[in-house]
Amino acid sequence: MTYFDRFAIPHPSPAIYASMVAIGLTVIAILFGLTYFKKWGYLWREWLTTVDHKRIGIMYLIAALLMLFRGGVDAIMLRAQTAVPDNTLLDAQHYNEVFTTHGVVMIIFMAMPFIYALMNFIVPLQIGARDVAFPRLNALSFWLFFMGAMLFNISFVVGGSPDAGWTSYFPLAGNDFSTSVGTNYYLLSIQIAGIGTLISGINFMTTIFKMRVPSMTLMKMPMFTWTALITNAIVVFAFPVLTVVLLLGTMDRLFGTHIFTMTNGGMDMLWANLFWVWGHPEVYILILPAFGIYSEIVSTFSRRNLYGYKSMVASIVIISFLSFLVWAHHFFTMGQGALANSIFSITTMAIAIPTGIKIFNWLLTMRKGRIEFTVPMLYTIGFIPIFTIGGVTGVMLGMASADYQYHNTMFLVAHFHYTIIPGVVFAMLAGLTYWWPKMFGYMLSEKIGKWAFWFIAIGFNVTFFPMFFTGLDGQARRMYTYSEATGYGPLNLLSFAGAIVLMAGVAILVYNIYYSTRYAPRNIGSDPWNARTLEWATQSPVQSYNFARTPHVESTEAFWDHKKKGKPLFKGKIEKIHMPNNSGMPFIMSSIFFVWGFSFVFSMWIPAIITTIAIFACMAHRSFEKDDGYYIPVEEIEATEKDSEVLTDETR
């Protein structure tokens, strides 16, 4: 192959060429805009080099919303293709690429940054900290994720998308059956993003353990922080497995090893085992923070404390433990025998018990409350019934014998969308709306938000409910087409109609952001929802140092106690605050990682070696660097806190 042939797309279509042009024009527009408005310096100083957890959170958020758009377009293409029998909108190869990227983008590059967006923004505030434990490492995490995501996203215009499913089972994903560089992109981009996530996991565990205000014991932490802690513990245990399995896959594809091949001693199911040893905990990495968000929202808008706090904590710990013991339920049909299947069935179904505890605790929190139907609360109330359907179908799938019939069918697809969409997407939209005023200093329109909610909730159910039936009727997942004789046509058409409604809901949501940014009132104070936890004791938007003085905490709802019982929140006098300096190194090093990944995708060894050396040089530079940060003087703090209660508190 000549040099340029390698970068050509193996299965081009007009849509891909149109995308190329669109990407090119967008990049030119951005570069031109930045130059014209003289924003390069601003961008570099305030965003690209920032180590502020709040800004990093916002950047995660922007990235997640962009990826939601990308994954959503893929989803619409999938449903459009299967809307009618024998459709020819997409061919088989194109369909395979689209569903593969849809899965990867949504799980790895949309859901993960979304939860890290909220964790980054909220966790330090909820524990009364100035920042995360390792601010610069936090920036590195974000930029590694971002570069991984970008590397994955260029696959469809340079060299071809991965096409072996988001689970990328070997030997299908091996060189013999997946001949384009698509799977190389998959392996390397997830590897780069995954390293970022692993670093985040360590960072947040350290933050939550070591950076809490002294008065906050573990059992006084707000529920979202608890879920963040457990989630990051899962990350720390699960992501090394992903790192290893991706490395083994890369060796097979690039260096001719035979770990997952059909011959020379390769074991194809080893990939499936290792993948799901990471992959199953991964779904709890996504869902636990969602549970935390719902816990905060349900108690805020029921105007009540969270019911059964201790059992909530116990249940997330149990879920995190069980999440590592169930991976084989992803291949009950591998022929591992009735005994192994029985064991994994029982551990799988057991997860329903702690999950059920949570559902009932939320219901009991609303009981005797004073429920206000704000947009975040609507998502929470909508989540409960939808997620219950997802949960009970999960129990049904967990029954090994029955799974022999559900496995790999649309029933499964319906089930996991019924858990992940209300569990993750609803939670993220709820959390986004709830914390938006804290992030940006104004609120999203409640009226438009409610429209978006109803479109999303109804569209979602119309899209995915029919799949339970087509699945039981024998429609396998990932079929790019089907004949009219199968009878799957009408229900798939209904699904497509639902997807359009769902898409309209997301469009309304985007419009809401635009509308509110332009017209929403700005003077909303620091606590517009009348909330209960510490993050609402800061100014909106939050000062760079978060809290001028360390808050004092006596319960899980310190801010609420402060408001209702007059308990003092801030004691002592204002002192100078130590802050870390910005650094361009995380961005530079991650950019080198991008080139590194790209070089490996195309087996270009000279740039691969140079970038590998450069990456180590960056690390060496950091280890010799002397950077003690800087202090914010007392006068400056007093000036910025002039209107806040931090100063008036003492006179109280």
Place this chain on the structure above:
Amino acid sequence: MRMKWAFLSVVIGVLAVLAGCEPVMVLDPKGPQAETIADVIWISIAMMAIVVIAVFGMLVYIVTKYRASKQSADYEPPHIEGNPIVEGIIVGIPIIIIAVLSIITVKSTYVVEATPEGYEDQKPLVVYASTSDWKWHFSYPEEGIETVNYLYIPTDRALEFRLYSYGPITAFWIPQLGGQKYAMSDMITTLHLAADEPGEYMGRNSNFSGKGFAENVFDVKAMSPKEFEEWVDEVKKTAPTLTEEKFEELLLPGHLGRSTFSGTHLEFSPPPEGHGSHGDDADASEEHGDHDE
């Protein structure tokens, strides 16, 4: 409020459409294994319906009763930490439900993994079912015949499928006769089925295996043992012999219609029956026990 009615009418509409449908394949079993699984599914649906109804009921009741707009302006919700009895109930009942479902699961899993009940005393019909991109090869070693992309089986006789693949992982699935199982290149998996009534059923590969996956289907025809015998005899008499060259040709990627051969590929292209050999040619023929569970 209007939204709620719109939502309800959509739900009712969907249910009405679905109610008018034919019974779905999985819940329309034609053999003992599929019947066992269909029963399990119905039991699980019933038990899960209890959970769903309880949650939905509680949610609707609480959300209507405790909405802010219905309460007096000075109502201050109480602080409640939790209650051991209530929490005992919300843990206890799920544990009972899961325990019951676990027992059903374990029992039924052993049933569907074994020779179908009632057929234990007779010798099963062994069929080697293998996939290549994107075809199905069915070898009947005792009968000495082989078919491509279609499967004839006798009714009222235990069937033992031995599954493997000449390519990516695939799964052998005839929804109306029983659950699916993977076919892999480095080992054989065994699937026990039986058909109770004659008829034509859909069979397919249900595990994604690349470009031709959607069309990777096969027709299944169950017939009386007598008819089956006649068919075997006729194939032996009329069908061409399967040669190694012909088989190599069949393995090339692509789709084919049905074809029929006398003789099987098992002699010159043996299945990966030796455990632990994983495709290592030297001891692939050694049989230290296959994967019967």
